Amino acid sequence: MEFAELVEAESRGLIAAVTAIVGDVARAEEITQDAFERCFLRWRRVSRMDRPGAWVRRVAINRAISVRRRSTTERGALARLAGIGSVSFGSPVHGALVLADESGVWAAVRALPEDQAAAVALRYAADLGIADIASTLHCTEAAVKSLLHRARTTLRDSPALRDTAPGPRRDRASVQTEGKDPTDV
């Protein structure tokens, strides 16, 4: 595989997934570009891997999670200093170019535990299959399904997903999920 092919195939979806995690498009572009630069510098090695895409995704997602984590800590500290009070975990990282999240779906995703948020971002924002998510997060496919299931169970209670849900499809999906594994929360 050529490096350009990898960029072409992965960059859009990956920017979307990182945006979902950090809540800032410009920041997400930066993180994603950085991951691809690292990939390029060691392309000789990465290109020989079974899934070069998984390597670059892992670098970007790990970075996104650490940025999110640091930002959460910083906000907490700033908030305490300013005496503002508690801070929502769902706030975007920086104010520069916040993603268009009218519905608040991604804010709700960012409020999830980080491994669940990463799985949701890769599945829905990057539009990846379970196997690719598993190779990115270094876990089994069953574990990915479990992460997604738990995430969706939590999100079900979020106003963003409940209120903006479209009619029939939403209902069917909900029913199916609830019917399959209601206890795994």
Added chain:
Amino acid sequence: MSERHDDTVDGDDTIDRPADDEANDPVLDRAGARLRAGSTGLRAGDIEVAALRRRTRRLGVVAAAALVLAIVAVAGAVVTRGGDSTARHVAGGGGGPEVDRIVASLDAKPVDPTKVHLVSTVKTFPGCGALIDDLRRVGAEHVGSRGFGADGMAFSTVGRPVADSAAVRGSPEYGASPAMADGTPSGETLGTNVQVSGVDELDRVKTDGKWIYDLDGRGDVRITDATTLQVTATVRIIPEADGGDAFGPSENLDSLLEADGRIAVFGSRTVTSKPVPGDPSATRSSTSYLTVTFVDATDPVKPHITDRVQVEGALVSARLVDGQIRLVTTSNMDDLGFVVPTTPTSVAKALDRNRRSVAGSTVADWIPDWQRTGGSPQPLVPCDRVHVPSTFAGVAMTSLVSFPIGTGRFAPEASSIVAPGDTLYAGLDDVAISAHVWVDPIDRQRLTFDDWQTAIHEFAFASDGPPTYEGSGIVDGSTVGQFAFGEVGDALGVVTAKGTPWAQDSDNSVDLVLLTRAGGERLATAAKLTDLAGGKGVVGAVRFLPDRVLVSTGVDGDLVRVIDVSNPTEPRAAGSLTVPGPTAYFHPLPEHRALLVGARTDHVRVGDHTVPRSWVRAAVLDVADADHPTLSSAWEGPWMADEVGADHHAFTWWPTRKLALWGVRWTGLAADPQPNHAVVLAISGDVGEQALPEALQPPAVPAPCPQIPVDDPELRQMIGSETVVLGCTDASMRTLEWPRHSCSSVEADMIRRYAPDQAGRGSVFLCHPAPLPSVQRVLVVDGRPILLTDQTLEALDPQTFAPQQVVYHPTSRFPEGP
């Protein structure tokens, strides 16, 4: 690649793909689709450029941390690149009323190079204040969102070092610099081959008739008695403290110059940064310095270092004329901390940042420093001798430096020009530097230029005082390399090709332009001869002879074209002839003749196979009648190759005896190794083989340490059947010299595994039989020819060229750490 889901909301995919069944959610699917639709994706080309830049940055730990914070806070999505002083620039270059004023006065976009009209004038400024005002303003106009683009691929300095010019002045003495032969009454001594008589060039070896001075490849200068061939002294040039790093010592010695027992040694030193902590790519970047070390060898038994300095930048060329060293260096603006945008949204911010860096730059950022060991840095060039082309030519600075060799102390007098010294001619007194409209390397493939032109700036070295600016002219197209300059009468001849230097086409027209002084500081085109190569655009060797210019051209380099410049105002394309293979080198001979050294290849059957066979060939080209050039019968040597085309120092011309001497390598089958030779040709109207002396092996001596028997068959197979294992008692030994062998030390864990008896008791070396010696230089010292090979010095009988004496005299090609 990755398996993907169709982003189908309406389709019944939950049923088609039961495995992912529970992973489908229409709300999240739609939110994800919106995110992807809002993302433009990335371009592989941008990533590659940014990644290569990242590799070049040399950030100190503190600077990096400060920079990352500053840039995250201010610029959002910008990746950093730049020098040690970046933090200073970010702090100082970001604001201030002067910086604001300059930035506010600029157009929204950098200067468009396709709209710049090249003018050939240069300007100077009375002091540093006026100079920096100009550089800040002009630099800020041109700098882009990616800085000044380093060198496209950003691995090398702007203005790469070029080989010595292959031009010759119309002088009656040909070749060989006059050796400083005090106290050598009888015989003749030849320095190694030079291009311009009276101008000694850098080389690995110099001789003065009694002593041979050379570099041993391990950081030392050796002084050898040319009579006994015994080394009388070795001077350590690279300090022992310079341990370098895992990649080897940080300094290499490249060449030397010598006059009256005073030696100047030129080296290059690379300062490699530590990887930035936390950077998983762990990239290391580097900066180049030129080192100059002065050795007083007037007492050849007790030589000593009298001075040692480092100069920011890289060596382009150095000459020794009348005891005066003339040095040309080039340096780029590594000090300015530039940023590179990583996303389309950050371009404007990065441009503003880079403009502020330039607008807030200081004189020290532009002018290269020099520094004596233990001293503090000082500017190489005073501000009033910095020449700035009226058309901005880029941010590299080419400096012309002059200092005496005899005082043994670096005392530079210099002038400089803000232009990359990538094409340069250095004659007896004159230096010509080409400069063109500056185009960001990023834009070079994108933009097209219809009438590309190049400015030629001429400087002159004087016997004392700093080099002076002589004048400038403009030629069409771009110069085709440093070898394509020469002097024709009073004119400067330049061979040019149409188009930009980075887009040379093989079907371009190649022209010869003669520039002459036209009053004041203007160099005007006195004459022009177009399409020298018959539309082929390929130029091999070029040589300026008196009244003639020889150009080797043609698709296979097999055409020799003669240009008659006996009337410098009216050069004309005269005759041409075809030779059996490419010409590597023309050596000028008296009476409008030249020795043509070249090669050809044929094919022969060896066993069941047809293999290519290379020949070295030489013939005398007579161009007295420019319209009807003639070629003598040729000397040809089968299964040979030489280095003369790549390095003219490998060729020696012995004018009083009319002999041409150079080394040739055996190129036959590896299974049947044959010795290498030197060629000695007698040149009259014809070419005759006088001798073919063999490069002998050094005398065999017993192994310097006891041999360790190898019984383990696995180990024997690994090291090869001819390899000998030696165990020495000194555990600290890292290198071992053994004539006819090439020894490398064995790591401690290998010893523990394969020779446990030896572990902890000393050092172990693997010694392979060395390849047969090959001739690097042919010296003539006090009338006696001496072959310098990679392993030996071999003195020959002056009449028969039979070997008289061979001594072991190894030169490491790949120096090991001290």
